[in-house]
Amino acid sequence: QVQLVESGGGLVQPGGSLRLSCAASGSIFSPYTMGWYRQAPGKQRERVAGITSGGSIINYADSVKGRFTISRDNAKKTVYLQMNSLKPEDTAVYYCAMSRYGSVWSGPNGVDYWGKGTLVTVSS
Numbered sequence: 001q002v003q004l005v006e007s008g009g010g011l012v013q014p015g016g017s018l019r020l021s022c023a024a025s026g027s028i029f030s031p032y033t034m035g036w037y038r039q040a041p042g043k044q045r046e047r048v049a050g051i052t053s054g055g056s057i058i059n060y061a062d063s064v065k066g067r068f069t070i071s072r073d074n075a076k077k078t079v080y081l082q083m084n085s086l087k088p089e090d091t092a093v094y095y096c097a098m099s100r101y102g103s104v105w106s107g108p109n110g111v112d113y114w115g116k117g118t119l120v121t122v123s124s
Contacts, residue, residue, distance in 0.1 A: 001026045001027060002024060002025070002026040002027060002028055002098060002112075002113045003024070003025045003026050004022055004023070004024050004096045004097075004098060004113055004114065004115035005022065005023050005024045005025075005115060005116075006020060006021065006022045006094065006095070006096045006115045006116070006117060006118040007020070007021050007022075007023075008020040008021050008118060009094060009118030009119045009120045010119075010120070010121070011121045011123065012086055012092060012120070012121070012122055013122070013123070013124050014086060014087060014088060014122055014124055015033035015085060015086065016086050016122070017082070017083060017085075017086065018083045018085070018086065018120060019080060019081070019082050020036065020080065020081040020083065020094055020096075020120075021023075021078055021079075021080055022034070022036075022078060022079045022081075022096030023076070023077060023078045024077040024078070024079075024082075024083075024098060024113075025036055025077065026031055028077060029073060029100065030053055030074075031052070031053030031054070031101045032053055032098055032099060032100045033050055033051065033052050033098070033099045033102075033104045033105070034050070034051055034072055034079040034092055034096070034097065034098050034099075034104060035047070035048070035049055035050030035051060035059075035070065035079070035096075035097050035104035036049050036050075036061045036070065036079075036081045036095065036096060036097065037094070037095045037097055037104075037108070037111075038090075038092035038093065038094045038095065038120075039092055039093050039117075040089075040091060040092040040093075041094070043092075045095070045108055046061065046063075047059075047104075047105060047107070048060070048061050048064055048068065048081070048086075048094070049061070049068055049081060050070070050081060050097075050103065050105035051071070051072050051079065051103045053074070055071070055072060058070060059105045062068060063089075064083075064090075067083065067084050067085045067086075067089075068081060068082065068083050068084070069081070069082040072094040074081075077095075079096065079113065081094070083120070086120075086122045087122060088122050089110060089122075090120060090122050091120060091121050091122050091123070092119075092120060093117040093118065093119050093120075094117060094118050094119075094120055095114055095115055095116075095117045096114070096115035097111040097113070097114055097115075098111070098112060098113040099111050099112050100110075100112050
């Protein structure tokens with residue numbers, strides 16, 4: 001069993017920054033991809049960013065390219081999402097995702113484990 005725990009969400013003004021963290025624990029075996037999804041009220045869950053086990057392949061949604069940066073520390077079993085130049089449309093619950101046998105970037109069906117989510121609100 002794997003547990004993913006997100007932290008770092010909160011309220012921020014437009015143009016501000018936040019850093020999300022996701023710590024994994026439990027029966028974790030390499031390789032595994034990790035990433036972030038988000039879900040705004042009334043909308044479907046969407047991909048935000050994904051990173052492979054060694055960090056060699058990174059994907060971003062077009063809406064966050066140039067503003068968000070995903071990284072991971074395998075020794076700490078933690079993935080991060082640095083979010084800069086935040087916009088009101090970034091407001092959502094952000095979910096950490098892990099995939100052992102596929103890729104988190106392939107879509108929600110490719111995710112094996114989900115965190116419970118952390119709320120990010122961008123508002124003045």
